[in-house]
Amino acid sequence: MAATDRDTTQTHDPTGDRSTTESVGPAENWSVGSMKMGQVADRKVAVVRTESGFHALDNACPHQGYGLTTGSLDGERLTCQWHNWKFDVRTGQCLMGEEDVACHRVDVVDGEVLVTVNRQTVDEQRAKLWPSLERGIEADYTGQIARDSARLLATGTTPAEIMRSGLAHTAAKTDDGLGHELAMATDCLALAEIRNGTDQALPLVQGLAGLAETTRDRPARQLPDPDPSVSVPEAIETEDAKGAMAGVLGLLDQGADPATVRHQLIDAASAHHLSYGHGMIYTQKTFEMLDRIGWDSAPNLLPHLAARLVWSTREDTLPYMRKAMRSLAGVDLESLASAEADQGWQPDGLVDVMLDAPAAPLDAAAAAVIDGAGIEGLLAAVSLGASRRLLRHDLAIELDSSDAFGWLDITHALTTAQAVRWAWQADPGPHTARAALFAVWLLFDSGRSERRNGIAATGLEPDRLAPPATDDLATAVTFGDASSAVALATAGQPDQVGDILAQASLGDGAGSFIVAAHLIKTTEAARRETARTGSSLPLAAAARFLASPRVERFVAANVAESVDFVTTGRPPGR
Numbered sequence: 001m002a003a004t005d006r007d008t009t010q011t012h013d014p015t016g017d018r019s020t021t022e023s024v025g026p027a028e029n030w031s032v033g034s035m036k037m038g039q040v041a042d043r044k045v046a047v048v049r050t051e052s053g054f055h056a057l058d059n060a061c062p063h064q065g066y067g068l069t070t071g072s073l074d075g076e077r078l079t080c081q082w083h084n085w086k087f088d089v090r091t092g093q094c095l096m097g098e099e100d101v102a103c104h105r106v107d108v109v110d111g112e113v114l115v116t117v118n119r120q121t122v123d124e125q126r127a128k129l130w131p132s133l134e135r136g137i138e139a140d141y142t143g144q145i146a147r148d149s150a151r152l153l154a155t156g157t158t159p160a161e162i163m164r165s166g167l168a169h170t171a172a173k174t175d176d177g178l179g180h181e182l183a184m185a186t187d188c189l190a191l192a193e194i195r196n197g198t199d200q201a202l203p204l205v206q207g208l209a210g211l212a213e214t215t216r217d218r219p220a221r222q223l224p225d226p227d228p229s230v231s232v233p234e235a236i237e238t239e240d241a242k243g244a245m246a247g248v249l250g251l252l253d254q255g256a257d258p259a260t261v262r263h264q265l266i267d268a269a270s271a272h273h274l275s276y277g278h279g280m281i282y283t284q285k286t287f288e289m290l291d292r293i294g295w296d297s298a299p300n301l302l303p304h305l306a307a308r309l310v311w312s313t314r315e316d317t318l319p320y321m322r323k324a325m326r327s328l329a330g331v332d333l334e335s336l337a338s339a340e341a342d343q344g345w346q347p348d349g350l351v352d353v354m355l356d357a358p359a360a361p362l363d364a365a366a367a368a369v370i371d372g373a374g375i376e377g378l379l380a381a382v383s384l385g386a387s388r389r390l391l392r393h394d395l396a397i398e399l400d401s402s403d404a405f406g407w408l409d410i411t412h413a414l415t416t417a418q419a420v421r422w423a424w425q426a427d428p429g430p431h432t433a434r435a436a437l438f439a440v441w442l443l444f445d446s447g448r449s450e451r452r453n454g455i456a457a458t459g460l461e462p463d464r465l466a467p468p469a470t471d472d473l474a475t476a477v478t479f480g481d482a483s484s485a486v487a488l489a490t491a492g493q494p495d496q497v498g499d500i501l502a503q504a505s506l507g508d509g510a511g512s513f514i515v516a517a518h519l520i521k522t523t524e525a526a527r528r529e530t531a532r533t534g535s536s537l538p539l540a541a542a543a544r545f546l547a548s549p550r551v552e553r554f555v556a557a558n559v560a561e562s563v564d565f566v567t568t569g570r571p572p573g574r
């Protein structure tokens, strides 16, 4: 609010005890076009005099807190010299940059410049922060997302409340429904919730930044009216996305309990081997997110999960799965689902068979389930197999950008095993037994590079390791000492190893959203699989993945495949 030097009285203070009014000096100290810093209680203010009168703003620039009075004034426009953000001094409105600056009342009384600073209640602070966070997410301004998240956390807002708000503005804009952005956000929220205070900010903002980056400038998907007459699994099976979304909303509208809705979506996600395991991963992560942010967000998330399941690739209908699907057709899924687990059953023999099988070992897997593995034992074997595959992944192939195969092709076997384990525990039955066999197939498929090129002699399976060169796991991961990282992750206390690897996965070294998402979700899956299997192999595998070079080949692979296709008409090989 501006004051001219003709003002002579202070008006009524509407904020009572929460405001402080103090003199910052005689008006004659300011010539028109000048600014000086003043202090009101514990607040530093930039007091500005322009043609329109006196104005007071927070002196701390909302960008990074540098003093605005060190900037420059041009008419009514103040420029922060540090990074060129610009503000209208009359209103605090940001003219260039990301955030407005707080403005304070000024009165000139008897020649003295009086500035009134209001202390906002927590509710008032939050009322301003929510729309600001929303703007930051919509514009994909990581700095603004980080600042507003830190400010909201400081007001006592929980990470779940903040993530819930972030999803309210992004879920409908996700490309083809909920995907990696949601999966990463869920794992990030889980990591935030096991931290305290300001340590919650990094995982929380990583998750929000992923949502912002992937949904920026995208239109929101329109939701249909709820229709409880639609069978959700049937609509997904017939690729009726609108119907699937209407059916989910209809279930929720009728107050269906979470287990009923979850069963329908797990059933649909189990019907096919969807997009390299992603159908089940996204289903798991969406329901885990709802467990954290509250079931009343289900209408905001679940229709978009249903859409994603419709639009996923059904790999089981493709030629490379034909033989495996013939095997699967001969498996009695009812018997698998009801098979008793023998507590003494050990997965090692099955892991060896599955890792080196020349064809998808579905029959061997089914036999193991009946012989005492049970579905849980089978999934343990898949996750241990995936871990060993990660530990022996040949870096010569990883670094060969002409080969489309890379780390992520293997990590999905681990993350899918974890997702199917969740599905089996939440909703056991023949459908989730089928999903477990799809995980076996995926483990087999993740060995296609090994079958093509031979297994690397330089693999880092823990029994072939040299002694570590450092005793600090974080250092080994950060500096790319994969051998020491694997040794330390194998020997360390699993909870501590998991925490160190999780922190490393949140670091900013991935280079792209999709790799960051995989670092985080693979590490989280490894933590859980080590806890479930009692083996350090999953954490050791995650340690190697984090510590090793990774070649991003999304553009290169697309170009190579496109050139090949356009010039020869040949589709990509597998």
Ligand code: FES
Binding pocket: 061, 062, 063, 064, 065, 066, 080, 081, 082, 083, 084, 085
């Ligand atoms: S601190 Fe003001 S623009 Fe960066």
